[in-house]
Amino acid sequence: MPDNADNNLTLQYAVRLGDDALILGHRISEWCRNGPFLEEDIALSNSALDYIGRARMFYGYAAELSGGKKTEDDFAYLRDCREYQNLLISELPKGDFAWTMARQLIMDVYYLNFLSALSESVDPNLAAIAAKAVKETKYHLRRSTDWVLRLGDGTEESHARLQKAFDEIWGYIPEIFELDELEQQLVDKGVAVNTPELQARWQEEIRGILTEATIEMPEVSWTVRGGRSGYHTEHLGHLLSELQYMQRTYPGLQW
């Protein structure tokens, strides 16, 4: 049996994985009714729901680990920016359609590798959530790969927009593959995923797709990090003000 200290570490880890999913899911949900055409609008909204469902599973597990002191809604609605620990790449504004698809490709390739690894965690709950989420991620990746190939190898304008998107996002990628002290401790116990180990494979898979899409791999000359310690971009506050509006305005509101 894990002791309380271990429980607390796992709780924090589950919350940050929930944060990643909730914030990225919210960004994708911003396409709902703004999609380029109806079918794509529905497809994007479906993906957003997958992420929000994933956030609920991670928060639900964290709530369980809190021994009933917290609920999943507490994590989602009653924490401010500094308490959120999502990766910065998740909170960046959705941009144009090419921008959204560039981020999705980066995240989908990452998530497929990450969740496959997490499904072998010694923590059975995290492993089960990952095993469930990996299936939808395969489909997400199929879609984002498809769009990156279409846009990259499409018209001059779609190519230029997609290249610009990757150039703008690239500096947010290193943070994905870094471990802080919390994660390092959990990696040592076999609970968390050793993300630095995933980077080489991620790089190769992305390179393969970008090459086919005639997109150049950007050279990283700058990087931004801080999400895992609660230091966010100016965008997260605006996102949360919308996401949390109902609970902040009508505390304790139930459906």
Next chain:
Amino acid sequence: MSTEKLELFEVFIRSKRGLDHRHIGSLHAEDHEQALEYARDCYTRRSEGVSLWVVKSGDIVASQEDDSESFYDPSDDKPYRHATYYKLPDEVNNM
């Protein structure tokens, strides 16, 4: 972007093994591959099926209203083409 430049596809779904594919609706997509993905998103989110077909609507050859006289009317006065036309002997319980 609008759907003007996209092709129209008809979607067929097999709800479970052993049953036939049934027409369920249509959608716009760039090509077959994308049509299959959108069919998944638009029509299978609630476990509706185990198999999908997508066909370009333009590839379907349909009978026309004008054809009905020559296509269907001739069978109207031929009830013996229906099994119910025949009286079964009592010895045949179930057929």
